[in-house]
Amino acid sequence: MRTPRLSATTGLVLLTAAATTLTTGPLRAQTARTPRSAAQAKPTALESGVDRLAASPAVVAAMQAIQKDNAWTLDQQASLCEIPAPPFKETQRAAAYAQRLRQLGVQNVRTDSEGNVIGEIRGNRPGPTLLLAGHLDTVFPEGTDVSVKREGTKLIGPGIGDDCRGLAVVLVVAKQIITQKIPFNGRLLVSGNVGEEGPGNLRGVRALFNKTLKDSIDLFISVDGTGIGITNGGVGSNRYRVHYKGPGGHSYGAFGMPNPIHAMGRAIAKIADLEATTKPKVTFNVGIVTGGTSVNSIPFEAAMDIDLRSESAAALAEIDARLQKTLRDALAEEKARWPNSKAALQLVIDTIGIRPAGTTPDSTFIVRAALASARSMNLYAPLTTSSTDANVPMNLGIPAVTLDGGGVGRGAHSLDESYDDRSDGYKGPQWVLLVTLSLLTQR
Ligand SMILES: [Zn+2]
Numbered sequence: 001m002r003t004p005r006l007s008a009t010t011g012l013v014l015l016t017a018a019a020t021t022l023t024t025g026p027l028r029a030q031t032a033r034t035p036r037s038a039a040q041a042k043p044t045a046l047e048s049g050v051d052r053l054a055a056s057p058a059v060v061a062a063m064q065a066i067q068k069d070n071a072w073t074l075d076q077q078a079s080l081c082e083i084p085a086p087p088f089k090e091t092q093r094a095a096a097y098a099q100r101l102r103q104l105g106v107q108n109v110r111t112d113s114e115g116n117v118i119g120e121i122r123g124n125r126p127g128p129t130l131l132l133a134g135h136l137d138t139v140f141p142e143g144t145d146v147s148v149k150r151e152g153t154k155l156i157g158p159g160i161g162d163d164c165r166g167l168a169v170v171l172v173v174a175k176q177i178i179t180q181k182i183p184f185n186g187r188l189l190v191s192g193n194v195g196e197e198g199p200g201n202l203r204g205v206r207a208l209f210n211k212t213l214k215d216s217i218d219l220f221i222s223v224d225g226t227g228i229g230i231t232n233g234g235v236g237s238n239r240y241r242v243h244y245k246g247p248g249g250h251s252y253g254a255f256g257m258p259n260p261i262h263a264m265g266r267a268i269a270k271i272a273d274l275e276a277t278t279k280p281k282v283t284f285n286v287g288i289v290t291g292g293t294s295v296n297s298i299p300f301e302a303a304m305d306i307d308l309r310s311e312s313a314a315a316l317a318e319i320d321a322r323l324q325k326t327l328r329d330a331l332a333e334e335k336a337r338w339p340n341s342k343a344a345l346q347l348v349i350d351t352i353g354i355r356p357a358g359t360t361p362d363s364t365f366i367v368r369a370a371l372a373s374a375r376s377m378n379l380y381a382p383l384t385t386s387s388t389d390a391n392v393p394m395n396l397g398i399p400a401v402t403l404d405g406g407g408v409g410r411g412a413h414s415l416d417e418s419y420d421d422r423s424d425g426y427k428g429p430q431w432v433l434l435v436t437l438s439l440l441t442q443r
Contacts, residue, residue, distance in 0.1 A: 046365075049442045050372040054434055058183070062176035063430050069172070070426045074155065076100070077168035077419070078148040081160050086144075087199035090115055090136040097136065097192040100171060105178045106190060114207035115194040120187060121177055123440060127185025128218035130439055132173065132432075134166030134405075135196035135204065135224060135389060139413050154420045161409030161419040166223035167192055169405040169429045173436060184440035189213070196224070196389050201353045205389040209396060219366055219439050220400035222389040223432055226409030226419060230370045231402035233385030234394040236316045236357025237309045242267070242327060243348040244291075244334075248300030257298060257343035258334045261291050264302040267330035271306070274322060280312035282319050305352065311385050313357040313395065324349075355387055358394025365443060366399040373434040379427060403432055 043051065053059055066073070080100075085093040098117045101109045106119035117136070138159035140146065148157035174190050176182070195203035209217065225231075244260035244267075268286055276282040284306070291302030308323060310316040331347045360367055362383060374381035386402075393400035406428015408420040 044368075044372070046368055046438075046442060047372045047375060050369065050376045050434065050438050053437055053441055054373075054376045058180045059434070059437065062180040062182060062433060065176055065179070066172055066430050066433065067426045070421070073168050073172045073426070073429060074421060076171050077160065077164045078150070078155055078157070080167050081148050081155075081157050081164035082146055084140075084142065084144065084146050085136050085138050085159070086140060086142050087137055087195070087197055089142060090194045093136050094192060094194070097167065101174065101190065104171065104175045106174055112207060112212040114204055114212070116204045116208055116212065117192040118208075118212065119174075119190050121174060121190065123184040123186045123188070125185045127187075127440060128443075129187045129189060129216055130219040130221065130436065131189045131191060131208070131213065131217045132170055132221045132223070132436055133191040133193045133205070133208075133389065134168075134170045134222070135163045136167065136192045136194055137197050137200050137204075138162070139197045139199075140415075144415070153422055153425075154418055156416060156418045158415050158417050160417050161226045161407070162412040162417065163196070163224050165226055165405040165407065165409070165419055165428070169223045169432050172429045173433045176433060177437075182437060184437055186218075186440050188436065188440065189217070193389065198353065202355055202389060202392055205392045209392050209398070217393065217398060220390060220393040220398060221366075221432070221436065221439075222400075222402040223405050224388055224402050225404040226407045226428075227404045228374065228379050228381050228406065228428065228431060229384055229404045230367065230374075230381050231384050231386050231388055231390060232360040232362065232364075232367050233311045233383075234356070234358040234391035234400075235309050235311050235385055235387040236313060236391065236395070237307060237353065237355045237387060238316060238320050239308075239351070239353035240306045240323075241303055241350045241352050242306060243301060243303045243346075243350070244331065245301045245346045245348060246298070247343050249298045249343075251296040251298055254298055256338055257341040258338050258345035259298050260302040260345065261299050262337075263330050263334035263345060263347075264289070264291065264304060266333055267327050268304065270326040270330060271323065274319065274326070276319065277315065280310055280315045282308075282310040282312075282315050284308050284319060284323065309387075311357050311359060316357050356391050356395035358391055358396075358400075359385075360390070360394055360399050360401055364399050366401055366439060369438040369442060370401055370403065370435045373431055373438055376434065377427065377431055379431060381431075403435060404428060405432065
């Protein structure tokens with residue numbers, strides 16, 4: 001998911017309910033940079049090439065069909081969303097997605113051992129392999145009412161924007177490339193992948209790049225989020241559950257031994273004082289603390305959840321090293337406070353999530369093609385930094401972006417999530433189609 005978002009039409013930051021309800025997923029779009037103004041300069045060779053592509057008969061026909069067939073896209077989005085896909089339980093939605101890809105004429109549709117659905121559309125000549133994906137999983141547990149309500153142009157239901165919109169966009173792009181027989185070079189792989197959200201920790205895309213499709217992907221686009229925007233900076237995160245443990249005892253009778261909560265308090269005070277740079281942006285957070293059983297017991301355990309983030313892998317590794325030292329120092333200080341105590345005090349660090357950081361520089365072909373396609377369609381597409389499936393290829397040095405799927409989304413990760421198609425939601429899939437074809441024709 002992606003939030004808060006920059007509105008494509010107003011440029012205002014839209015704070016959605018997700019900002020407060022988000023417990024497992026990353027908070028996205030920490031920065032937004034303005035792309036080169038289209039009006040300022042004469043078109044580059046790439047921009048002219050994309051304009052010519054957009055004016056070619058097959059692409060014009062596909063663009064018109066996407067607009068005319070908009071109800072089909074919305075039906076796909078709503079009906080996929082009514083198939084539950086809790087974290088690690090995406091099988092049912094995956095099967096439906098595979099079925100729909102086959103019906104569209106996508107070839108070699110299969111499901112890998114992780115649960116990702118993958119299909120293939122072959123181009124006319126040799127060229128790069130582009131993987132275009134939306135994620136199947138939601139943040140909602142089993143038993144959630146996933147029925148979708150319609151109010152005018154608005155669809156309301158858990159996951160309707162994040163990422164049923166992306167799944168529908170991938171379908172309609174594949175449909176039009178096949179139906180209009182649009183020529184291109186190389187291979188277009190399309191995927192509904194598992195495990196994007198917090199608990200899944202990008203497991204689906206990790207499996208695609210490290211196993212299923214290892215060394216065979218040249219370019220990656222994830223369609224995730226609403227509006228029109230390009231995510232080309234991937235915020236990495238390291239998340240830990242840290243425990244301090246001891247024997248515990250009576251607060252009066254056993255006094256004089258290390259106290260796990262005191263040790264954790266020392267650690268938190270040190271974490272609060274960590275230095276963090278703003279360029280690159282580095283963040284740290286103790287988000288949950290637990291421990292203790294009663295006011296008159298020395299606790300046997302204290303625990304806290306910590307989240308570290310940066311778009312720079314080096315900066316993330318650096319603050320991680322300082323955090324680990326801080327945790328050990330707090331342990332040593334609490335032990336040293338009671339030198340005569342024989343009671344043990346232990347530090348246990350569980351990793352609860354690692355998301356790799358990475359960046360696809362503004363100057364790369366994939367970013368320029370996405371901007372040139374927006375320019376060609378007269379759309380404003382800001383460049384943003386957040387945490388998405390594209391983090392994985394970015395970290396591997398493979399050109400990757402996450403594109404928004406059009407429309408206006410609200411309340412991602414909440415039960416009253418909505419997607420409003422308004423009058424021009426179809427421009428999302430039109431744009432994704434043009435970016436996809438640019439990448440497979442313009443070099
Ligand atoms: Zn998402």
